[in-house]
Amino acid sequence: MELVLEPHIHDPAAASPYANVAADAFYAELLAAHEGLDAAGSALLDARLVLLLANHVGDLGVLRQALRLAREHA
Numbered sequence: 001m002e003l004v005l006e007p008h009i010h011d012p013a014a015a016s017p018y019a020n021v022a023a024d025a026f027y028a029e030l031l032a033a034h035e036g037l038d039a040a041g042s043a044l045l046d047a048r049l050v051l052l053l054a055n056h057v058g059d060l061g062v063l064r065q066a067l068r069l070a071r072e073h074a
Contacts (some may be wrong), residue, residue: 001067 011022034042054063 001059003045003062003069005069 007020007023009026010024011025014022014025016022033045037045057063
């Protein structure tokens with residue numbers, strides 16, 4: 001499996017002809033999840049989310065690709 005780099009977030013419950021609608025909704029929800037947290041709480045939320053999503057992906061090769069790409073742009 002290869003890492004998907006094209007926009008790929010969708011919401012079957014709220015279908016839209018515009019590919020970015022679900023991605024924008026997720027980004028807004030991500031920001032809302034951070035509201036009221038201090039820097040440590042925000043970092044903990046991010047770490048938990050990364051681990052949950054990594055477990056969902058489940059493919060170590062894909063996770064390594066994502067780590068390399070994220071590190072290149074840090």
